[in-house]
Amino acid sequence: MVSDADPSKWDCPPHTKSKHDMLASYLDGWYPILSSWNGRVLFLDGFAGRGRYNDGTEGSPLVALQRLIDHHYFPQMMHREFVFMFIEANEDNATSLEWEIDSFKTSRAPWPANVKVSVINAKFDATANAILGYLREQKANLAPTFAFVDPFGYSGLPMDLLAELLSYPRTEVFVNFMVGHVQRFIERDSQEAAMRSLFGMDVRDVLNGHSREADRVEHLRAVYGKQLQDRIGLDYVQSFAMINSTGNIGYYLFHGTRHPKGVKLMKNAMWKIDPGGGYTFSDRLDGQDVLFTPEPDLRPLRREFMLHYTGKSNISAEEMEWYTLLRTPYRETHVRPVLRKLEREGAIKVNRPMGRKQFAKGVTIDFPSSPPS
Numbered sequence: 060m061v062s063d064a065d066p067s068k069w070d071c072p073p074h075t076k077s078k079h080d081m082l083a084s085y086l087d088g089w090y091p092i093l094s095s096w097n098g099r100v101l102f103l104d105g106f107a108g109r110g111r112y113n114d115g116t117e118g119s120p121l122v123a124l125q126r127l128i129d130h131h132y133f134p135q136m137m138h139r140e141f142v143f144m145f146i147e148a149n150e151d152n153a154t155s156l157e158w159e160i161d162s163f164k165t166s167r168a169p170w171p172a173n174v175k176v177s178v179i180n181a182k183f184d185a186t187a188n189a190i191l192g193y194l195r196e197q198k199a200n201l202a203p204t205f206a207f208v209d210p211f212g213y214s215g216l217p218m219d220l221l222a223e224l225l226s227y228p229r230t231e232v233f234v235n236f237m238v239g240h241v242q243r244f245i246e247r248d249s250q251e252a253a254m255r256s257l258f259g260m261d262v263r264d265v266l267n268g269h270s271r272e273a274d275r276v277e278h279l280r281a282v283y284g285k286q287l288q289d290r291i292g293l294d295y296v297q298s299f300a301m302i303n304s305t306g307n308i309g310y311y312l313f314h315g316t317r318h319p320k321g322v323k324l325m326k327n328a329m330w331k332i333d334p335g336g337g338y339t340f341s342d343r344l345d346g347q348d349v350l351f352t353p354e355p356d357l358r359p360l361r362r363e364f365m366l367h368y369t370g371k372s373n374i375s376a377e378e379m380e381w382y383t384l385l386r387t388p389y390r391e392t393h394v395r396p397v398l399r400k401l402e403r404e405g406a407i408k409v410n411r412p413m414g415r416k417q418f419a420k421g422v423t424i425d426f427p428s429s430p431p432s
């Protein structure tokens with residue numbers, strides 16, 4: 060078996076760089092929002108890696124640290140304590156990570172006293188259990204937390220553990236669900252315990268009759284997302300697929316939060332990425348693919364509006380923006396271009412009081428009484 064420190068595992072494909080860009084962009088917004096709370100903020104990287112890839116690209120721990128320390132708002136956040144816990148099971152990787160972090164700290168000396176960093180050479184589940192045990196004993200709350208869970212495979216991230224960790228208020232998760240591996244190994248007897256732990260339910264219930272490979276990937280995504288939502292209680296769970304050049308889905312990135320602001324931040328981060336290098340990030344809406352590209356195809360959103368709002372009147376653009384943000388893969392900024400087109404084509408009735416512009420406050424929309432064919 061190839062060790063997790065083997066150089067063959069540390070090439071940095073373009074989609075990994077995009078994943079880091081997404082993380083960076085999200086944290087740019089997350090740090091200032093979280094720092095408005097009192098006390099501590101925790102960034103927990105459960106599968107932290109060795110700090111740097113073969114081509115010199117920074118790994119997630121350096122991305123997270125750098126985005127805080129170099130943040131233009133950092134001087135205003137000095138009254139908050141930022142705790143970074145980087146958990147890495149492989150000793151060689153952990154040593155490399157420590158070295159990278161020390162070099163980074165030296166490059167930013169004097170290191171701010173309110174930023175605490177630790178590399179923990181242990182497994183994610185054991186470490187998270189120890190943290191939870193401590194909190195239970197102290198009857199304490201977990202600080203507002205962003206947990207990044209980014210394994211090579213599917214073991215060591217039990218759903219039950221995530222549920223307990225994320226049961227605290229103001230906690231959220233960004234998890235890499237390695238669906239390619241899961242779908243390949245899910246029916247092997249030897250993997251039954253790992254799969255049960257990953258989903259927090261029996262394999263038979265996970266599969267629920269979906270034994271054909273063709274529809275299994277999408278089904279597994281749905282089950283995992285539902286578990287994050289129902290089992291953990293995260294109100295807003297988004298996921299999107301990394302599709303490689305052969306058209307196969309390599310993994311799903313899931314983001315789960317209880318706060319609409321978090322959804323907005325992650326949507327911005329997702330739509331900012333510029334795909335390339337033989338992969339795309341995509342989501343689905345009503346069975347149609349939605350690719351995250353700079354010039355997105357807005358037709359699935361248009362169709363969604365015509366279905367969802369069939370026969371409804373006096374709908375505001377603002378209401379539609381929230382719906383779009385929270386319940387579709389699109390961003391709120393995609394709504395008005397769709398509305399303008401629908402109005403031009405006479406597909407909706409716009410009630411616009413004199414002097415009101417476009418879809419400003421006070422402007423409402425009536426939708427046709429029958430859905431599109």
Ligand SMILES: C[S@@+](CC[C@H](N)C(=O)[O-])C[C@H]1O[C@@H](n2cnc3c(N)ncnc32)[C@H](O)[C@@H]1O
Pocket residue numbers: 063064105106107108109110117118119120146147148149152181182183184209210211214215
């Ligand atoms: C995909 S890499 C992480 C990459 C890193 N998040 C980044 O973006 O730069 C997964 C890492 O998890 C480590 N690992 C494997 N099993 C683990 C476990 N049970 N707990 C913690 N770390 C583990 C591996 O040694 C490897 O370094």
